[in-house]
Amino acid sequence: MPRHHLLTALLLAGVAATAAAAPAATPRPVKVMIISMFDKEAEIWTDKLQLTQSIAVPGLSPRYPVVHCNAADVCQLTTDMGKANAAASVAAMVHSGLFDLRASYFLVAGIGGIDPAQGTTGTAAWSRHLVDADLAWELDARERGDGWSTGYLGINMKTPADVPPLHYGSEMYQLNEELMQRALALSRDAVLADPEQARSYRARYPSAPANQPPQVRQCDTMTGNTWYHGELLGQRARDWFAQLTANQGKYCIVAQEDNATYTALKRGSEAGLLDVQRVAVLRTASNFDRQPPGMTALESLHAQSGGYPPALQNLYIAGNPLVQDILKHWQDGAAPAAVTRKTAPAYAPKVMIVNMFGAEAAPFVKGLKLTEKRKVPGLSARYPEVQCNREQICQLTTDMGYSNAAASISALLYASGFDLRNTYFIIAGIAGISPRHGTVATAAWADYAVDYSLSHEIDAREMPQDWAYGYFGIHTNAPGQLPRFDYRTEVFQLNTALVDRAYKLSQHVKLSDSDAARAYRASFTTAPANQPPAVTRCDTVSGDTWYAGETLGRRAEEWSVLLTGGKARYCTSQQEDNATLEVLRRGQAAGRVDFGRVLILRSASDVDRPHPGQSNSDVLVNYAQQGGFEPSTANLLLTAQPVLREMTRHWSRWKQGVPAD
Structure with a gap:
């Protein structure tokens, strides 16, 4: 591997950023940035590398603010x-201005669950490919189409065998081969931790490598907020990985963050702040992703495999050789040219419209005459600008899914130069809707946003017979049990007074409709599903997986009630809102x-479930025939306009906060 160079700079010791402080005049140089996801992953590095300097960074997790x-x-960095959380933290760090990352190497190092066909507990795997498991359609496996092997299929595909186009841009990444091979060569002969409990448990598996000692190897990482487990979802993971990498990748370990982390780093690279070719991903196995013979999927999920302690130890054992090699062969020299930050007076929007893709944005851009364009580093390459008008209404398009939403909103907060304190x-x-609370083209204001994805999942064909569905809370034993809110992104409640005003201002708006939508809703036998669209108030669930069908729709209702203590009334489902809200809450x-x-x-x-006589697979695969796309995008502007008009015409009052009347 060629030796790389970094611009010589003086180290400013003890510099700490605060929320109100400007970035340090001279950013702190970084040779290696290790990215961990939680405290136990981080602690193995802190003492051994004497990481004693703390730099506070605005926008990091409140649990890991430095x-x-x-x-x-x-x-x-702990995300x-x-x-x-991962995309928000990495983007906040990248755009903070506190670090010189232009020549930095990034080591993403965390634990995960391993396919027993690829390794065993304690295995350390360097990734070539990162694949997102969540960006897909899903039906409960018992409601899948004829001939389908799984309830999962690519978005806008007809069967699970169809290979989806990568419309989100974050579905699959391939890492730098030279760096990966260097990391593998440096660590291949490392002696990995392997305690007796891990050795005893792995003996349940009948074949290698599952029943053999752990080794350092190359195999790839799946990303997914949902902790899937069991033989059937494990096989789906293998098949999905092969599809998205054109059989070039080798599914090995599943984790929750890596595609989101890489998305934020890639955005930083496109902004000239770092080199995404200097990113390595190391995952070590804390558990298996499926059961051994003689054990159910649920029993396997809760089994004490003994893999957690050695997985943590092996992050350092396998990862540190690369860190030390970078330091040993480092030579100061010319780094890429620095990006100059604009110092123009901050622009203060009154309202920021946040859309997720172009068709949602189009009615606002045209209807509000958003002709002023402001480029922001770190936004999606497809939507690199914020667009504004003379009334100081602006619009941002994040791109779709959790990773893109969190990365874009972070860039807006920390790289745009906008003054958003009163915005x-x-x-x-747009979204799917429960026919119990609306119909095609309904517009809904939400009080609560609930994360649908942060849970365990067992395929319905492998779950206990008395379960209604295979989803249940992380670290719980069955559906209906309230999980701990370990992620802090599970539920958000918005300002009730503001939602009240928005709903009252817009509730009588006449919404757009279509002939196809009217014909489709006539097949429902009850209101509001068979009534014209109206503005309503009900709550939303977020998740990268686009689900449909009676069973998963019911799960969304019950999950929302469970996580909010009965306060949320599930209505719509979409892919971004909890990610967007987490960045704003940190902001x-x-x-x-x-x-x-x-x-x-x-x-x-x-709608998220079928009308009488319609199959569950048809309501998903042929959703476009419901005729809702055009009126739903138009209704976003129609519903928001009275609110925008009120805010901008009476800005002196609204600037102070939500008016009382």
Whole structure:
């Protein structure tokens, strides 16, 4: 591997960023940035590398608000768990201005669950490919189409065998081969930790490598907020990985964050702040992803495999050789040219419309005459600009899914130069809707956003017979048990007074409709599913997996009730809102935004379960025939307009906060 260079710079010891402080005049140089996801993964590096310097970074997780560094310019960031946290933390760090990352190497190092066909507990795997498991359609496996091997299939595909196009841009990444091979060569002969409990449990598996001692190897990482487990979902993971990598990848370990982390780093690379070719991903196996013979999937999920302690130890054992090699062969020299930050006076929008893709944005851009374009580093390459008008209404398109949403909103908060402290945010996008609370083209204001994805899943064909579905809370034993809120992104409640005003201002708006939508809703036998669309108020669930069908729709209802103590009334389902809200909540802690000024408006492009006589697979695969796409995108602007008009015409009152009347 060629030796790389970094611009010589003076180390500014003891510099700490606060929410109100400007970035350090001279960013701190970093040779290696280690990225961990939770405290136990981070602790193995802290003492051994003497990471004694702490640098507070606005926008990091409140549990892990600082980056730790040492005198050798090795630093460590803890993102917090899940996609929303990972993308938010990495993007906040990248855009903070506190670090010189132009020549930095990034080592993403965390634990995961392993396919027994590829390794055993304690195995350390360097990734060539990262694949997102969640960005797909799903039906409960018992409601799958004829001939389908699984309830999962690619978005806009007809069967699970169809290979989907990578429309999100975050579905699959391939890492730098040279760096991966260097990391593998340096660590291949490492003696990995392997305690007696792990050795005893692995003996349950009948074949190698599952029943053999752990080794360092190359195999790839799946990302998914949902902790799937069992033979059937494990096989789906193998098949999905092969599809998305054109059989070039080798599914090995499943984790929750890596595609989100890489998305934020890639955005930073596109902005000229770092080199995404200097990213390595190491995952070590804390458990198996499926059961051994003689054990059910649920028993296997809760089994004490003994893999957790050695997986943590082996992150350092396998990862540190690369860190030390980078330091040993480091030579100061010319780094890529620095990116100059704009110092123009901050622009202060009154309202920021947040859309997720172009068709959602189009009615706002045209109808509000958003002709002023402001480029922001770190936004999606497809949507690199914020667009504004003379009334100081602006619009941002994040791109779709958790990873893109969190990365884009972070860039807006920390790289745009906008003054957003008094700005109102309206998250406006299309969604699926429960026919119990709306119909095609309904527009709904939400009080609660609930994360659908942060849970365990066992395929319905492998779950206990008395379960209604295979989803249940992380670290719980069955559906219906309330999980701990370990991720802190599971539930958000918006400002009730603001939602009240938005609903009252817009409730009598006449919404757009279509002949196809009217014909489709006539097949329902009850209201509101068979009635014309109207503005309503009900709650939303978020998740990268686009589900449909009676069973998973019921699960969304019950999950929302469970996580909010009965307060949420599930209505719409979409892919971004909890990720967007997490960044905005962190932004409030950093003094950048007011979380009490956030609204969610979702309009229904389709219903989430079938009408009488329709199959569950048909309501998903042929959702476009419901005729909801065009009226639902139009209804976003129609519903938001009275609110926008009220805010901008009476800005002197709204600037102070939500008016009382």
